[in-house]
Structures are given as C-alpha cells and as structure tokens.
Amino acid sequence: MRRMSTGRSFTAVWLLAAALGLVLAAGVAAQVPFARLQGAPAEPHNWLTYSGTYFSQRYSELDQVTPDNVGDLELQWVYQTPVHGPWQSTPLVVDGVMYLTQRPNDIVALDARTGRVFWVYSYPTPSDHRACCGSNNRGVAVLGDRLFMGTLDAHVVAVDAATGAQLWDVEVADKDLAYSLTLAPLAVKDMVVLGTAGGDRGIRGFILALDAATGEEVWRFHTIPGPGERGHETWEPCPPNPETYCDPEAWMHGGAAAWLTGSYDPELDLLFWGIGNPGPDFYREQRPGDNLYSNSVVALDADTGEIRWHFQFTPNDPYDYDAVQIPVLADIERGGQLFKVVLWANRNGFYYVLDRATGRFLDGVPFVSVNWAEGLDDSGRPIETPQPPGAPTYPGIQGGTNWYSPAYSPRTELFYIPAWEDYGTVFAGEPQEYEPGRSFIGGIPTMFAPVPGAPVVPGLTRGPINTWTAAAGHGAVLAVDALTGEQRWKFEMTDVISSGILTTASDLLFTGARSGYFQAHDARTGDLLWKASLGGQIVNGPIAYEVDGRQYVAVIAGNALSTFALRD
Amino acid sequence: MSRPIFRRLSVCAALLFCTSGLAQAQDHGDYDPADIEYGLSVYRSQCVTCHGDSGDGIAGVNLRSGQFRRAVSDRDLRALIANGIPDTGMLAFDLDSAEMTGIIAFLRNPNFELDAVTLGDEARGRTIFEGKGDCLSCHRVGQEGPRGSVDLTSIGTTRAPSALRRSLLDPTGTMRPIDRPVEIVTAAGERFNGRRLNEDTYTVQIIDDQGRLRSFDKDRLQQFTVHTESPMPSYGDELEEQELADVLAYLVSLKR
Structure with missing residues (x-):
C-alpha cells in the first residue's frame, strides 16, 4: 500500500493545477466540490453519486410525485443507445445536466429536461480486454468540474464535464491479467476511489484512490493481504500431502474483486466497500482458510486506505456468494438509542446489521430460503450445512440478491431488497490450475430445474419470452425492518428482478423487472400503484431528480433510458 | 449375446x-x-x-x-x-x-453394451404415432394436428432421446412448467384452455385449443389455473416395449 501524509496535498496540487492551467477539483470555481457531495441529501434535485448520496440509501427527498398522483406519470423523453447489451449504468444529474455511461466506455452528457445530447466522449476501448461477464460500465463520478470513469482495460479517465474533453488517462492494472473497471467511481475529498473487477479470472483484487487532479495513485488496498499483512494467514498453507489439489499460491490469484461502488461516512472518515468471491469460485479445497477479505465488507481510512475493520459474510466460499452489494449506511434511532449501522442484504441469503464504527455484528437473519447454512453464530459467522452432491443449494449462484441496488427509507425505516426466491443451483467444484487472464472458476454449476431439462432462469440476460416461469425461481421486492430484518411486506413477481430500488419522501418505491416493467409501489404497504411496460430488461437502478421545479424519474430498460414526470 | x-x-x-x-x-x-x-x-x-x-x-x-x-x-x-x-x-x-x-x-461409452431396444424403426413409429398412439389428436407435426399442445415438428432437434423417452413414460413428471395446460375464465365468464407462450407478473400470453393467440391481464381474470397433471397418458401402459422404441425413433427423426 502506498501512503501519503495527510497534509500532502494541497500546496503541491494547487501548484500543479496552476501549472497545467486546469480547474482544481476543490477549487473555488468548481461546480461540484467535495462539500456538495457531502451535502447531497440536501439537494435532491440532483443525483450526485452512483447511489445518490454517500450513505447510498437511494432515497430522494423529492415528493412532487405521490401515491395519489403517480398514476399521472407520463413519458417525457427517451434516449436510445446505439450499443446493445445489458445496460447497467446509473446516470448522475448535476444542475440540469445528466451524465450517463453507455457500452463499452462512452460518457454522454444530456439535457435532463429534454434528453437532447450535449456531447459524447468515447474512450477507445481495445477489443482484447478480458472483462468478465459483459462490457459493462455502471457510471461516472463527478468532482469539481470533472467526471471520472473506469474502463474495461483497467484505465481511469478524467473528462471535462463541460466539454467531454479528456484531461488525464492512467492505467491502474494489467488488462491482460483480466483486470477491468466496471463500477462507477466514488469521489471523496480530492480523490477518486475505484475497485477492480476480474474476480472470476484469477486477479488479486484491490481498491485504490487516485488524485482527482492528476490521476496519480494515492493509495491502494489489496483485498487479499500479502505475506506479513494481517489476514494473510487466512490463506492457509497447503498440507504436506494433500488428498486433493491444493494451490500454494492461491492468494496471489484468489480474486476478491471489488466491482461495485462503496459508501462513505464523512464523520468517521471511513469508506465501506463490498468484496467479491475468492477464486476459483466453486472449488474451495484448493484455497484452504477463510480467504480474507473475500466476501467481506471492509472499512478503510479514506486518507490512507488502511483497513479499520472487516466483516466476512461467507468464509472459504464455494458458491460465488460475492459480497458485492452496495453498503447502505443509516442512522436509526429506536428505543432511545441511536444505531449507526451498515445494512446489508447479502448474496448468500442473509440480511445483516453491522455497527458502522466497529464492524460488530448486531443482527442477521435469512431473507430468502437458505440451506447452505442453518444460521449465524453470535459473531455472525455462518453455521454451514453443505448439501450432498447433486442436491440443490439455496440460494442459487445468482444469490438471494446480487449487485442491484437495495434502498433504505429513513421515513419508513424499512430496507428494500430486490430478491430472487425459490431459486437453487447444484454446485460441483473441480480443481483448476491458474492460468493468467483466463477464466478461473473451478467447476460448472447447474441451475436447478423444477423438471429435468426444463428451462432455468437465465443468469445475466433474458430475451422477450419467459420460458422458465416462476417454478424455476422468481423475483420479489422485500421490505424488511432495517434493524431486525423482519419482513414487513413482499411483492412477488413471476419473472426475476435485476433492478435497483428507489424510494422517495412521498413514500413511493420505484423498481423494475427483467420483463421490462417499470413500476411504483406504496413504500409502506407494497401495493402496486403504477406500472409501464418499457419493452427491455431493467438491470440498473431508477433515479429521481428535478429540473425547473418538475420532478422526473428515470430508468434504463433494454437499450433505452426513459424519463417520466407528471402530466403538465 | x-x-x-x-x-x-x-x-x-x-x-x-x-x-x-x-x-x-x-x-x-x-x-x-x-x-x-x-x-x-x-x-x-x-x-x-x-x-x-x-x-x-x-x-x-x-x-x-x-x-x-x-x-x-x-x-x-x-x-x-x-x-x-x-x-x-x-x-x-x-x-x-x-x-x-x-x-x-x-x-x-464407446464400449457400451446394449441388450434392450431403445431406438426402433422410424417408419413403424410414425404409424403408431398417427394410429394406435393417437398422438396427433393433441400434438402437431408439420401441418397436421392441433396447435394447443407442444408442437413436435422439430422436437428431435431440441430434446435428446433420453428426454423424449422419459416424456413418453412419465408425461406429468417431465412436463416443463411453461407447457403446463392453463385454464382461464375471464371476468365476463369466457373460458379458454391452452398453453402458455409467455408470462410475466401482470399478464399471460397463450395459444388456446382453437389455435388462437390470446393475452390476458391476470388481475382481471375470474380464474387462472395452471394444471400440473399432464393430459397425456403414460405410453408405458399403452404400448409394447418395441412400439415405444419405434415411436422414439420417429420422434428423434423429427427435425425441421
């Protein structure tokens, strides 16, 4: 880890900025200084970070659209991308301008009121990148007058928010080793923070902070500790004569990617980040030990990247139960006590409540059918119940939930989970030797079919026809008490859900489905209040913003971003 | 031997x-x-x-x-x-x-040894399929038969012989969920039987037993039943082993 002193920066950065003739990220003329990002909850007309605010609640204070008038929503404008493929981006909105990424690595600046395009920046993505699981990009970060984007070949670029002109471009890892950056960065102070993807291809994961002015690396946190670092002992040495294949260098290519945006608590000055699965995904025997910090949330000092605490959800995971979800931060007052917590619906099927300052486990309960563990012990560690060979494990490989953003409403104190229910996978791990840059998953899992040979839920994409039906697994929006995990309501779907969730100050909940419906519910009861069939799968999170006093709700379905507002 | x-x-x-x-x-x-x-x-x-x-x-x-x-x-x-x-x-x-x-x-299984007939005679199988088996009363092959049940025109392309054999012996246990017969009664009392082509949370699209394409809002139906019992008999009871092998050979040959 490369560290710089806390007081590093400002003189040197000012001088550098002056020398380059650039507008400094924290400078007086900057449009979105750090202070605005900290105060994002107070300006709900904008959507300033991937998850809306640093606490990542996907909650908007806008209340023009209400349960009473949501039926009057109508389409305002559509932006269609020329590039096909699941479109997982969340747009930002800054003072009437929307910044959106589209495949493979374009940034589009649009008028958020009309959808008309100001400019398009296209990063020249090389065709030989090895990004796993599609050429996704989930969005940009804004800081000062700049936008920041990770690329599929593991570069980070800074772009002038006014013109789309590229300001810097730095390579942070080797694309030939399957490193790629698919997440929306998080801008904090004068830095831009990102994590790498590639966890199914034998990378060694990291989270890093770059100087927003120059692109220079400020710190790098390896998600797999190296020799001598705390946690390295959880990549245990192989026994002398192992009965099955054991990889003595497992930690060097053990995955633990960090492919989704984290959260930030300015008061604690801690970043919270979810870490992905260890590799090879399905054959745990060749990497003995808990395999930290795979499948964990880590709390990092924002200035140095040093780890303050961690909590591991699934030790020595053979199910690909990535802890790649959005860390949702909340301050909840109940019974005269203030709980400062991290809320986490994990891919492994359990819902967790953690103390934000210490990482201490406060509560954990299953939110879908779980049979890989019979419960959690007092420390939150799972009590494992591995299923016999050939038997389905619940939840299946896509998890009880996945990367799709959950939401928390401080008004209802409910946590909202896009969930997959009654969905299992037959896991069968096989030893696999590491080959640089190649798929490193250790076996082929089989989706559990209700009838042998029947269609199963497609993992990442779906066509226009649902042939698997609810019998193979189905989606649901679950509302659980944020502190206890107790289910308050459930809205079942026939199809599965890969959409994020948004709630608003009028107690509306917006979400979508793979079948292409964009829909609004009563956030307190789950009642369906409105829906629109947009004709393409929704695999991202809806946002709310306001321009000229009018509230908009935007969502991407298929190859189109659609924006709704109340009828004039 | x-x-x-x-x-x-x-x-x-x-x-x-x-x-x-x-x-x-x-x-x-x-x-x-x-x-x-x-x-x-x-x-x-x-x-x-x-x-x-x-x-x-x-x-x-x-x-x-x-x-x-x-x-x-x-x-x-x-x-x-x-x-x-x-x-x-x-x-x-x-x-x-x-x-x-x-x-x-x-x-x-290159050295695998067989002692029972599994794939019989295609031509004999067709005769049984169209005659004794009465399969065309429900299924369609090419231009023959109704459209309400699974169309078998190219079934030999998509399903392995083992899966087809299981379907002949255990139609209910092997019926894919999307193929389960549905029975729909509208708010106005109209009744439709058919097979689902697509379904989402709010709507269902079927082909009815008259071969018509129909789409319904689920919340406006008086009844929407998905039957888990197949109307097809088990041909293990209806046909001799050799006849089964012949029908299987015919089904395997159905490739568009």
Whole structure:
C-alpha cells in the first residue's frame, strides 16, 4: 500500500493545477466540490453519486410525485443507445445536466429536461480486454468540474464535464491479467476511489484512490493481504500431502474483486466497500482458510486506505456468494438509542446489521430460503450445512440478491431488497490450475430445474419470452425492518428482478423487472400503484431528480433510458 | 449375446439404426442408453469417415479409449466438436442439441453394451404415432394436428432421446412448467384452455385449443389455473416395449 501524509496535498496540487492551467477539483470555481457531495441529501434535485448520496440509501427527498398522483406519470423523453447489451449504468444529474455511461466506455452528457445530447466522449476501448461477464460500465463520478470513469482495460479517465474533453488517462492494472473497471467511481475529498473487477479470472483484487487532479495513485488496498499483512494467514498453507489439489499460491490469484461502488461516512472518515468471491469460485479445497477479505465488507481510512475493520459474510466460499452489494449506511434511532449501522442484504441469503464504527455484528437473519447454512453464530459467522452432491443449494449462484441496488427509507425505516426466491443451483467444484487472464472458476454449476431439462432462469440476460416461469425461481421486492430484518411486506413477481430500488419522501418505491416493467409501489404497504411496460430488461437502478421545479424519474430498460414526470 | 458397440459397427455398417442384438449397459454413468444409441447413429453419419468403424482411424487417436488429449470435461468435448481443431483434419460440426448430447454420450461409452431396444424403426413409429398412439389428436407435426399442445415438428432437434423417452413414460413428471395446460375464465365468464407462450407478473400470453393467440391481464381474470397433471397418458401402459422404441425413433427423426 502506498501512503501519503495527510497534509500532502494541497500546496503541491494547487501548484500543479496552476501549472497545467486546469480547474482544481476543490477549487473555488468548481461546480461540484467535495462539500456538495457531502451535502447531497440536501439537494435532491440532483443525483450526485452512483447511489445518490454517500450513505447510498437511494432515497430522494423529492415528493412532487405521490401515491395519489403517480398514476399521472407520463413519458417525457427517451434516449436510445446505439450499443446493445445489458445496460447497467446509473446516470448522475448535476444542475440540469445528466451524465450517463453507455457500452463499452462512452460518457454522454444530456439535457435532463429534454434528453437532447450535449456531447459524447468515447474512450477507445481495445477489443482484447478480458472483462468478465459483459462490457459493462455502471457510471461516472463527478468532482469539481470533472467526471471520472473506469474502463474495461483497467484505465481511469478524467473528462471535462463541460466539454467531454479528456484531461488525464492512467492505467491502474494489467488488462491482460483480466483486470477491468466496471463500477462507477466514488469521489471523496480530492480523490477518486475505484475497485477492480476480474474476480472470476484469477486477479488479486484491490481498491485504490487516485488524485482527482492528476490521476496519480494515492493509495491502494489489496483485498487479499500479502505475506506479513494481517489476514494473510487466512490463506492457509497447503498440507504436506494433500488428498486433493491444493494451490500454494492461491492468494496471489484468489480474486476478491471489488466491482461495485462503496459508501462513505464523512464523520468517521471511513469508506465501506463490498468484496467479491475468492477464486476459483466453486472449488474451495484448493484455497484452504477463510480467504480474507473475500466476501467481506471492509472499512478503510479514506486518507490512507488502511483497513479499520472487516466483516466476512461467507468464509472459504464455494458458491460465488460475492459480497458485492452496495453498503447502505443509516442512522436509526429506536428505543432511545441511536444505531449507526451498515445494512446489508447479502448474496448468500442473509440480511445483516453491522455497527458502522466497529464492524460488530448486531443482527442477521435469512431473507430468502437458505440451506447452505442453518444460521449465524453470535459473531455472525455462518453455521454451514453443505448439501450432498447433486442436491440443490439455496440460494442459487445468482444469490438471494446480487449487485442491484437495495434502498433504505429513513421515513419508513424499512430496507428494500430486490430478491430472487425459490431459486437453487447444484454446485460441483473441480480443481483448476491458474492460468493468467483466463477464466478461473473451478467447476460448472447447474441451475436447478423444477423438471429435468426444463428451462432455468437465465443468469445475466433474458430475451422477450419467459420460458422458465416462476417454478424455476422468481423475483420479489422485500421490505424488511432495517434493524431486525423482519419482513414487513413482499411483492412477488413471476419473472426475476435485476433492478435497483428507489424510494422517495412521498413514500413511493420505484423498481423494475427483467420483463421490462417499470413500476411504483406504496413504500409502506407494497401495493402496486403504477406500472409501464418499457419493452427491455431493467438491470440498473431508477433515479429521481428535478429540473425547473418538475420532478422526473428515470430508468434504463433494454437499450433505452426513459424519463417520466407528471402530466403538465 | 451382448457386444461392444464398436465391434458391432462393422456388422451393421450399412444401417442407419442398428436395432437388433443390442445389449443393456452395465456401467454407463450418467449417460442414458437411448442417448448412447442415438450417438452411435450420429457417429455413423458424421464421424466414421475419418475415425473409422473401430474409432481408431486417425493415427494416434483411439476413441475407444475414452481418453481425449484436448478435452477433459463434456463441456470441453462439446467445444472441441463445435469448433474443430485448427490446422488438423478435425472440422467444426454444426450439431443440434440432441445430436450433441448423443455423440457425447456415445464417446463417453464407446464400449457400451446394449441388450434392450431403445431406438426402433422410424417408419413403424410414425404409424403408431398417427394410429394406435393417437398422438396427433393433441400434438402437431408439420401441418397436421392441433396447435394447443407442444408442437413436435422439430422436437428431435431440441430434446435428446433420453428426454423424449422419459416424456413418453412419465408425461406429468417431465412436463416443463411453461407447457403446463392453463385454464382461464375471464371476468365476463369466457373460458379458454391452452398453453402458455409467455408470462410475466401482470399478464399471460397463450395459444388456446382453437389455435388462437390470446393475452390476458391476470388481475382481471375470474380464474387462472395452471394444471400440473399432464393430459397425456403414460405410453408405458399403452404400448409394447418395441412400439415405444419405434415411436422414439420417429420422434428423434423429427427435425425441421
């Protein structure tokens, strides 16, 4: 880890900025200084970070659209991308301008009121990148007058928010080793923070902070500790004569990617980040030990990247139960006590409540059918119940939930989970030797079919026809008490859900489905209040913003971003 | 008397399907005899020219060994067959799903011995299908039969012989959820029977027993029932073993 002193920066950065003739990220003329990002909850007309605010609640204070008038929503404008493929981006909105990424690595600046395009920046993505699981990009970060984007070949670029002109471009890892950056960065102070993807291809994961002015690396946190670092002992040495294949260098290519945006608590000055699965995904025997910090949330000092605490959800995971979800931060007052917590619906099927300052486990309960563990012990560690060979494990490989953003409403104190229910996978791990840059998953899992040979839920994409039906697994929006995990309501779907969730100050909940419906519910009861069939799968999170006093709700379905507002 | 398949190849080389003297497997792992036998026919039509009746027609390659230098898993084998091997005589083969399942099963069991008929005579099978079996009263093949049940016109492309055989013997247990018969009564009292083509949380699209395409809002229906019992009888009770094998051979031959 490369560290710089806390007081590093400002003189040197000012001088550098002056020398380059650039507008400094924290400078007086900057449009979105750090202070605005900290105060994002107070300006709900904008959507300033991937998850809306640093606490990542996907909650908007806008209340023009209400349960009473949501039926009057109508389409305002559509932006269609020329590039096909699941479109997982969340747009930002800054003072009437929307910044959106589209495949493979374009940034589009649009008028958020009309959808008309100001400019398009296209990063020249090389065709030989090895990004796993599609050429996704989930969005940009804004800081000062700049936008920041990770690329599929593991570069980070800074772009002038006014013109789309590229300001810097730095390579942070080797694309030939399957490193790629698919997440929306998080801008904090004068830095831009990102994590790498590639966890199914034998990378060694990291989270890093770059100087927003120059692109220079400020710190790098390896998600797999190296020799001598705390946690390295959880990549245990192989026994002398192992009965099955054991990889003595497992930690060097053990995955633990960090492919989704984290959260930030300015008061604690801690970043919270979810870490992905260890590799090879399905054959745990060749990497003995808990395999930290795979499948964990880590709390990092924002200035140095040093780890303050961690909590591991699934030790020595053979199910690909990535802890790649959005860390949702909340301050909840109940019974005269203030709980400062991290809320986490994990891919492994359990819902967790953690103390934000210490990482201490406060509560954990299953939110879908779980049979890989019979419960959690007092420390939150799972009590494992591995299923016999050939038997389905619940939840299946896509998890009880996945990367799709959950939401928390401080008004209802409910946590909202896009969930997959009654969905299992037959896991069968096989030893696999590491080959640089190649798929490193250790076996082929089989989706559990209700009838042998029947269609199963497609993992990442779906066509226009649902042939698997609810019998193979189905989606649901679950509302659980944020502190206890107790289910308050459930809205079942026939199809599965890969959409994020948004709630608003009028107690509306917006979400979508793979079948292409964009829909609004009563956030307190789950009642369906409105829906629109947009004709393409929704695999991202809806946002709310306001321009000229009018509230908009935007969502991407298929190859189109659609924006709704109340009828004039 | 049972004999290994490869030895038998030379005996019945001129036949598309070798149906007599077949022996049941003693140990065939997860591979179904019907698939292995079908794989033999795929081998006969696609592979034998180069690899020979005995599987050792290429120097240094012996398919009877069950060992493959470039493939470990079935997935590897599928990729190898689908993509070929560059700079060698091994071409890429565009096999349908059923053919691929068959050839993999066969290659995994090259010395497999059969003692029961699984794939019979296609022409006899068609006669039974259209006559005694009365299959066209529900299913459609080409331009014949109603549209309400599963269309079998190209069923031999998408389903392996083992799956087709299971469907003949246990129609309810093997009925795919999307194929379950649905019964719909609208708010106005109109009743429709048919099969789902698509469904989401709010709507369902069916083809009814009159062959009409219909779409319904689920929350406006008086009744929406998905039956889990198949209306098809088990043909294990209706047909002799040889007749079953004949019908199976006919179904396997249905490729559009």
